[in-house]
Amino acid sequence: MRLGVDFGGAKIEAALLDSQGEIRSRQRVPNPGDYQAAVRAVADLTSAIEQEADARAKVIGVAMPGSLSPLTGLVRNANSVWLNGRPFFEDLKNALARPVRLENDANCFALSEAVDGAAAGARVVFGVIVGTGCGGGVIVDGKVMAGASGIGGEWGHTPLPWARADEAPVRCWCGRRGCLETWISGSGFKRWAGISARQADAAAREGDAKARLALDHLADKIARGLAVMIDILDPDVIVFGGGVSNVDALYASIRGKLIAHVFSDFIAAKIVKNKHGDSSGVRGAAWLFSAEEAK
Numbered sequence: 001m002r003l004g005v006d007f008g009g010a011k012i013e014a015a016l017l018d019s020q021g022e023i024r025s026r027q028r029v030p031n032p033g034d035y036q037a038a039v040r041a042v043a044d045l046t047s048a049i050e051q052e053a054d055a056r057a058k059v060i061g062v063a064m065p066g067s068l069s070p071l072t073g074l075v076r077n078a079n080s081v082w083l084n085g086r087p088f089f090e091d092l093k094n095a096l097a098r099p100v101r102l103e104n105d106a107n108c109f110a111l112s113e114a115v116d117g118a119a120a121g122a123r124v125v126f127g128v129i130v131g132t133g134c135g136g137g138v139i140v141d142g143k144v145m146a147g148a149s150g151i152g153g154e155w156g157h158t159p160l161p162w163a164r165a166d167e168a169p170v171r172c173w174c175g176r177r178g179c180l181e182t183w184i185s186g187s188g189f190k191r192w193a194g195i196s197a198r199q200a201d202a203a204a205r206e207g208d209a210k211a212r213l214a215l216d217h218l219a220d221k222i223a224r225g226l227a228v229m230i231d232i233l234d235p236d237v238i239v240f241g242g243g244v245s246n247v248d249a250l251y252a253s254i255r256g257k258l259i260a261h262v263f264s265d266f267i268a269a270k271i272v273k274n275k276h277g278d279s280s281g282v283r284g285a286a287w288l289f290s291a292e293e294a295k
Helices: 035-053 088-096 105-116 186-193 197-205 209-233 249-258 277-286
Strands: 002-007 011-017 023-030 060-064 100-104 124-130 134-140 237-241 270-273
Touching (some): 002 277, 100 105, 105 277, 249 270
Parallel strands (some): 237 270
Antiparallel strands (some): 011 023
């Protein structure tokens, strides 16, 4: 049995998985938005999960916004800014009283889809979350490639490539200007398109030419961002998650636009929608420990 926790900005979810990846118990609670209260909420939630399942996990994996700095051990780069600068790993380890691993939520999403999701069996996987924000994770041979500095896959905070005259950079929550997240995330799309991606998708299906054009522009921006990642990483599979991933019309459009930007005469990477939906975060967190470690 493995226990995974998805520590989101609005909610905290925990699930107990068996050796086959089946969820045996699952609960979620609102994230209190206060550091000490949130640590307690994780401990209380894992206890409730184990009581419900009448089982105890030996190890616990946690998906979190941002990452731990290898230099200080403290949280950095979290859009839940009240987490930044906090010893989240040490505090959770003490509260849970067992081995804990923390990993970026996009990395956990990518791991879940690489283990038994839409990218199962692929050697190199790039997981993309395009929702309220924009994140990414790299999986190679079933393992998270967080990198030497712990920021592997953070494409959301790279600039929009080949920016055009009408794509003037705006300030991102991270403090920099022109980040890809400010253009292709759900909130970024709404800023420049005036409607949400879901609304644009519904309107486009009804024949709204303006909504269709906005989605075409979104696909082009995503394609430019992915082209850089393909040139560097050349993954076997790119898996999309987050709210924007539910706009099915984007997939063919993105693929059609990629070839103009990738440094290749063809694109081998498959571009697919996730299999596990909003369960991928908690599932990926559970997979942070191997089967042997979870025994």
